[in-house]
Amino acid sequence: MKKALFVAMAMTLGSSLAAPFVYPAAWTTNKPGDVQTGGTLRTVNLQDFKTLNPFVSKESPNLPAYMTAGGLLGQDPITDEYYPYMASSYTQSADKKTFTFNVRPGMKWSDGKPITADDWITSYTLYTNKDIGSNGYDGFFINDQPIKVSKVDNDTIKVVFPKADVTALEFLTGFEPEPTHVFMPVFKSKGADGIKNMWTISTDPKDIVVSGSFMLDRYQRGERAVLKKNPYFGEWNKDSAGKALPYLDGIQINVVPDANAQLTQFLAGNIDVYSPGDRDKLAQVKAAMDSKKISGVLIPNASARASSDFVVFNMDDSNTFKTKLFSNPKFRQAFSMIVNRDAMVDLTLGGLGQPTYTGVYPVYKDWVATGVDKYKYNPAGAIKLLNELGFTKKAPDGVLMDRNGNRLEFTLITNAENTRRQGFAKIIQDEAKKIGMKVNTSFIAFNQMTDMLDAKPDFSRRGFDAILIGLVGGGKVFPVSGPNVIQCTNLPDGGNLHMFNQSNKCRFPFETQTINLYWKGRSEFNLAKRKAIADQIQKVEAEEQPYTQLAAQTVHFAWTDRTQGELPRAAINSLNASTLYGPRMIDLTWIKR
């Protein structure tokens, strides 16, 4: 109710001149009266930043993303609802394809120039330029059909989607303006190459113009980025008491490429926020806090990560004994029943994780369907299914065989760089052995593994049995999957991550069923109905087991007492946390002195 009131208020205010955006009080645990302004937040990044140019940035996290205010819409970290942000208000057409945005008046770039509708047109023009080759390029397409953006007048932008799509709102949160007065003169005179050569990591910070709360003060390569407050941001961003944001004077992002060195920096009190990556680091932070060497807050197991690990079998139409076996759902169900997910959590993740049974990352807990663990760990059940498949005899070495003498043996590949996945593979190997299934493990380079998965249409290169891999990323609106994963035809344009079947044919009825459900969900604007569709997809996948889900790691957050202004505990999860600042909105973060 409070939220609805706020959204209504924000939209009404939008029509008045220079209406600032007001951050709801619910986004921080502190009362506005408690806040102290000034100070620098010291944080840490695992790698050197490579560029300041938003169009060429390929890494994550990257500095341009941390210096941008946001998009036309924002998403509430507490309720997940969308609200107008850089747009003061918007309308949506009856067919849900056309959005018209009124640009919030009074917004300014860090050089004091106004942010106008033209800046979104610049952003659209440059992001959709193939020669610039930005990572943002693909976002302007929905299933290969382009999104169109046009300027209605100086304060109004129209965005037309090729079809009604629930992910439109999500896209609009990331549709950020870029300064026309900086980029367009270069684009007009030097074209795409001119844009690509702008704003390198060596560019004078004075020349970098941003919309966000912080701008670059200096960058010392390999050492740190120092950001300072953008004085114009506070003119149109206020806290719930009307105070200009951000509270901090600056942010120091120290580049510390080694995970152990990061821990040392936190234990020494040289940085303020930290995310322990494993059990050992978590234990050290806890010990330091228990013994009062650091005073601060530690939230272990805050939530699962937004990623998944799974096993996928090669189900291509190559008609070999193995691909035929892998294509049989009974085999995959039996396989799922030998996956000891609890052991994976205990032994490999050191208890810091949770078993998974669906492709929806467990961090989206509202979206995980019930009853998807039908084929959970059950070796007796697995043996029964394998017997039904004809594996009734045992070879002298204990491996099950069918009546033609085919052995129940295959190789499970995962990448050599990832010890977690290797740990999972070893547990699968051990459990499989107990029931007479021989799983050979092979650990190879990640790139080699993706090359195997990718190979098409030359199946000789797709010569793998099973691969243990994972996926990362995805949005909050319909977090079941993505077209790349779900499409089985029109390769390579869609379905390049349809890992189990790259034959460019939908070989199994469940594939078509899933695709139809997926696109139905993408056009379903009613949240409850969309969740029901997501449940159906998960039930199909739980029954057919195209991907056998394993276990998810959890994330942990730590910060010193200096650091204040985190999100309320209920909203602290991996989706609402920044890689650099942890579970907080940076503009509402403050330093206690």
Added chain:
Amino acid sequence: MLPYIFRRVLYFIPTFLLATLLAFLIVQLAPGDFLSQLKENPSVRPETVERLRQEFGLDKPLFVQYFLWLKNFLSGNLGISFQYKRPVSEVLVGPFVNSMILVLIGTALHYAVSIPIGVYSAVRPYSTGDKVFTFFSYLFLGIPSFFFALLVIWGMLKLQQNFGWDMPLGNKTSSRLPPDLPWWRSAWDIFIHALAPSIILVLRGISSESRFLRGQMLEVLGQDYVRTARAKGVTENKVVYKHALRTALIPLIAGLGGLLPALISGAGFLEVVFNWPGLTPLQLTALNNQDIYILQAVTAIATLLYLVGNLVSDLLLSVIDPRIRYH
């Protein structure tokens, strides 16, 4: 002498070509390329990856890529870093200078400490002091430097936690200092941060070099001409420092040639452990990302410096040691 130098320089060509070709092949033999990691991201379309591959020239045959690189290298262009989208030469400068800081401080320490210890131990063999130095020499020779570095960092962390002392715990500069410092204060900060890795960097070197020098000195001090000098009444200081040390230093000078490649290869894993932004962390990131032109440039420059360094040390030897003449 000149024909000798000319001949040596001619030998550089095949060595250089072979080394760089080998490096190129090894990097390229690893499956995938700089863009492979994009494939795990469901929101990047395959056609985008393909377009980038063409843009980076990664779709060309291996040897075409190598010869393009070679052609550019010979004209002074080290290529473009995929990650930074900047010329490799520009990307290399900072880490190169940072590595130089460690190596130069280390080298200065190396000679400043190992020569006096070597001389002391040779002049007073089997004395208590000599035995103490021998003990530490074996200790430092035995402990891998990265492990020793971890112990030092742990010790410094405990000091900081228990006594509140601001220790230079890795990095090149302190995160606690304000940004606008006078130059001398920044330089001091860098020096303080460089000290621990520099010392650890040269501990092994000091240990082996002082032992080596001790042996050389003992040998020289036992020779006839030293006995003759002493018999003629030359002072002990002159015998030790003018006659014996000069001769004993010859092999050390031969080793100076190795300094040039050491400068480019940097302080290795110590830079990683101490989070020092030198060449090794840059190379490791480049290796992980298959940023081939950074790796190629470092290999090529290291090869060249190695060749030049060897030539320089050979020439130095001929200057110092009258018995050596090149034709």
